[in-house]
Amino acid sequence: MDHVNRERPEINPDQLPFSVEAWVQTPGEVQEFVVFVLARLQTLEAEVAELREQLNRSSRNSSQPPSRDGPDVKPPPERAKSGRKRGGQPGHPGTTRKLVPLEQVKESYDLKPEVCRGCGQTLMGEDPAPYRHQVTEIPPVIAEVTEYRLHTLTCQCGCDTRAELPTGVPQSAFGPRLQAMVALLSGRYHLSKRDTAEIMADFFQAEMSLGSVPTLERRTSQAVSQPVNEVHEYVKTQPVVHLDETGWREANQKVWLWVAVTPLVTLFVIRHSRGGQVAREMLDETFNGIVVSDRWSAYNWLLTRLRQLCWAHLRRDFQAFVERGDTSQLLGQGLLSQADLMFEWWHKVRDGTMSRTIFQDKMKAVQTKVGQLLRQGTDCNHSKTAGTCRDILKREAALWTFVQIEGVDPTNNLAERQIRPGVLWRKGSFGTQSQTGSRFAERIMTVAATLKQQHRHLLDYLTEACDAANWGKQAPSLLPYGTIVT
Numbered sequence: 001m002d003h004v005n006r007e008r009p010e011i012n013p014d015q016l017p018f019s020v021e022a023w024v025q026t027p028g029e030v031q032e033f034v035v036f037v038l039a040r041l042q043t044l045e046a047e048v049a050e051l052r053e054q055l056n057r058s059s060r061n062s063s064q065p066p067s068r069d070g071p072d073v074k075p076p077p078e079r080a081k082s083g084r085k086r087g088g089q090p091g092h093p094g095t096t097r098k099l100v101p102l103e104q105v106k107e108s109y110d111l112k113p114e115v116c117r118g119c120g121q122t123l124m125g126e127d128p129a130p131y132r133h134q135v136t137e138i139p140p141v142i143a144e145v146t147e148y149r150l151h152t153l154t155c156q157c158g159c160d161t162r163a164e165l166p167t168g169v170p171q172s173a174f175g176p177r178l179q180a181m182v183a184l185l186s187g188r189y190h191l192s193k194r195d196t197a198e199i200m201a202d203f204f205q206a207e208m209s210l211g212s213v214p215t216l217e218r219r220t221s222q223a224v225s226q227p228v229n230e231v232h233e234y235v236k237t238q239p240v241v242h243l244d245e246t247g248w249r250e251a252n253q254k255v256w257l258w259v260a261v262t263p264l265v266t267l268f269v270i271r272h273s274r275g276g277q278v279a280r281e282m283l284d285e286t287f288n289g290i291v292v293s294d295r296w297s298a299y300n301w302l303l304t305r306l307r308q309l310c311w312a313h314l315r316r317d318f319q320a321f322v323e324r325g326d327t328s329q330l331l332g333q334g335l336l337s338q339a340d341l342m343f344e345w346w347h348k349v350r351d352g353t354m355s356r357t358i359f360q361d362k363m364k365a366v367q368t369k370v371g372q373l374l375r376q377g378t379d380c381n382h383s384k385t386a387g388t389c390r391d392i393l394k395r396e397a398a399l400w401t402f403v404q405i406e407g408v409d410p411t412n413n414l415a416e417r418q419i420r421p422g423v424l425w426r427k428g429s430f431g432t433q434s435q436t437g438s439r440f441a442e443r444i445m446t447v448a449a450t451l452k453q454q455h456r457h458l459l460d461y462l463t464e465a466c467d468a469a470n471w472g473k474q475a476p477s478l479l480p481y482g483t484i485v486t
Contacts, residue, residue: 249431
């Protein structure tokens with residue numbers, strides 16, 4: 001019995017499978033061994049429960065993305081069928097392809113029937129409003145090559161002088177629009193360097209080496225650096241910012257892709273940390289707006305009154321409560337019920353069928369009930385559930401910021417949607433291979449996401465930015481029109 005701890009541990013007699021009298025009459029060393037076995041059994045049961053939870057982890061009960069769900073994960077229950085046929089319903093306005101104005105049509109042909117399809121009689125006259133059928137086609141596009149012959153002349157003094165390129169002519173072998181297209185193909189559409197070079201050759205007969213692609217990426221990254229810096233400063237002044245982060249790879253090392261989203265601009269940065277210092281860098285210590293985020297500790301330096309916790313993440317936490325069973329299950333079901341009620345009302349506020357005043361009044365009961373359930377959960381017999389409840393209660397006020405402040409959303413779905421292209425890029429290319437590549441990635445993603453939010457043309461903007469760099473000028477601003485940069 002030397003392997004048994006000689007100190008007599010405390011034990012609850014109710015845990016024993018035999019009577020107290022029998023326990024008292026049991027020799028001391030046997031008691032110690034029984035206590036050791038029971039303690040070990042409890043430890044193993046806890047480990048098994050933890051492993052089972054990990055095995056059952058999915059996008060429904062954790063922050064795991066749906067793409068990592070196994071085939072055994074059941075999809076969410078389907079909505080009840082409405083009985084309507086697929087497609088547009090009666091009365092739906094529908095969408096039709098808009099006709100190009102006549103002045104933009106390259107060629108047009110008037111086609112008239114010669115005979116009546118009914119009786120075969122010859123037809124004459126004009127149709128004042130003929131049916132218009134337009135066919136859009138892309139003509140063969142061949143890249144134009146402009147040659148500059150720089151003559152070298154020798155002076156009487158023996159000095160050779162070569163002519164210089166005119167201002168605005170690129171020092172590289174490629175013009176601003178071609179450079180912008182290369183950056184767009186690799187940075188926005190996430191094509192490989194080889195595919196990008198092949199597309200330029202196949203579509204435009206513009207031959208380039210594989211090494212030219214990263215060179216043009218770097219030039220484009222430099223061209224948009226100042227506008228991206230302006231976006232960063234703009235984000236710091238906004239009343240509501242959504243923050244999120246996800247893993248990234250840089251030169252086969254784990255780094256992090258961060259995103260800050262506002263209604264009109266989106267900022268991406270790639271950093272070697274997932275800690276609070278990056279969030280401080282993106283927002284500034286003096287930030288006084290509302291941050292919508294999950295419960296990741298990097299945001300804990302923010303004042304609770306300046307936060308909104310994501311209810312989509314909270315619902316997944318509550319679902320995890322349910323799947324743990326016992327009292328944790330009852331707690332999770334109660335919290336999910338309140339969350340569903342809240343979302344039902346919130347959707348009505350969002351679509352204008354419920355006023356914010358009525359919503360705020362109805363939410364008082366939900367806030368009270370959720371607070372009561374979370375406090376009950378701190379005494380739950382499942383330690384992980386109890387710990388989650390305690391953690392949420394530390395920032396309880398941040399659950400309800402959206403109720404009081406207009407313009408704040410209860411979920412962080414906006415940031416999660418914006419960061420999705422970065423996730424797809426990482427999955428397809430395994431990240432970037434250098435700091436220079438990371439700067440290009442974060443800048444081109446910032447440009448693409450921001451211009452999409454403002455309904456501005458991405459290729460035109462990149463072309464202007466690359467052309468401005470050739471002239472030694474600053475690229476056009478990415479900020480919303482009318483914004484004054486201070």
